[in-house]
Amino acid sequence: QSALTQPASVSGSPGQSITISCTGTSSDIGGYNYVSWYQQHPGKAPKLMIYDVSKRPSGVSNRFSGSKSGNTASLTISGLQAEDEADYYCSSYTSSTLVFGGGTKLTVL
Amino acid sequence: QVQLQESGPGLVKPSETLSLTCTVSGGSISSYYWSWIRQPPGKGLEWIGYIYYSGSTNYNPSLESRVTISVDTSKNQFSLNLSSVTAADTAVYYCARGGSRYYIQHWGQGTLVTVSS
Numbered sequence: 001q002s003a004l005t006q007p008a009s010v011s012g013s014p015g016q017s018i019t020i021s022c023t024g025t026s027s028d029i030g031g032y033n034y035v036s037w038y039q040q041h042p043g044k045a046p047k048l049m050i051y052d053v054s055k056r057p058s059g060v061s062n063r064f065s066g067s068k069s070g071n072t073a074s075l076t077i078s079g080l081q082a083e084d085e086a087d088y089y090c091s092s093y094t095s096s097t098l099v100f101g102g103g104t105k106l107t108v109l
Numbered sequence: 110q111v112q113l114q115e116s117g118p119g120l121v122k123p124s125e126t127l128s129l130t131c132t133v134s135g136g137s138i139s140s141y142y143w144s145w146i147r148q149p150p151g152k153g154l155e156w157i158g159y160i161y162y163s164g165s166t167n168y169n170p171s172l173e174s175r176v177t178i179s180v181d182t183s184k185n186q187f188s189l190n191l192s193s194v195t196a197a198d199t200a201v202y203y204c205a206r207g208g209s210r211y212y213i214q215h216w217g218q219g220t221l222v223t224v225s226s
Contacts, residue, residue: 032211034212036212045203045217045218048212052211057208097158098212103154
């Protein structure tokens with residue numbers, strides 16, 4: 001069970017859109033429509049932002065969207081805001097377990 | 110709204126067993142999947158395993174030989190035991206509830222456990 005691959009960092013200016021990628025294999029991301037995304041601010045617990053590839057929990061801004069193509073999932077944040085600056089983690093279901101990505105630090109310039 | 114609270118020793122000696130309990134409030138433990146996740150200082154998240162309220166479990170293959178997760182529905186609690194710990198097991202440990210078996214919906218605040226003599 002290997003961790004999913006995410007870029008270490010991404011950045012964008014307020015109002016812009018950014019996309020964070022999450023690459024796995026046919027055994028995890030490519031094999032199931034069960035990708036989720038989490039936002040984590042420093043010193044805080046993670047927060048669910050996207051589940052089942054593209055579904056948003058109640059209360060999460062529609063500026064956050066998720067998608068998947070093959071073995072790669074993506075999180076897009078549109079209309080970047082200062083409070084979006086955080087670490088983001090992807091996760092996938094695989095063979096009765098869960099696996100996380102290494103995390104991506106989003107900097108809002 | 111469901112709330113989760115981790116409790117247990119903040120310091121564990123090498124080779125000993127790390128034991129944590131998660132108390133669930135604002136909802137019954139008698140449904141859903143209940144997980145443990147950890148995060149070493151400055152590093153990413155690692156899923157440890159989960160238990161269904163009925164008692165069935167699944168563990169991270171890399172930790173499976175040392176991990177036991179159990180549930181006590183009468184106390185609305187579930188627990189983590191990690192044996193033969195080393196410094197590499199130093200981390201913030203989170204308990205969490207799955208929205209399904211496929212994702213984590215609610216997280217506890219986390220508790221730092223340091224492995225040191």
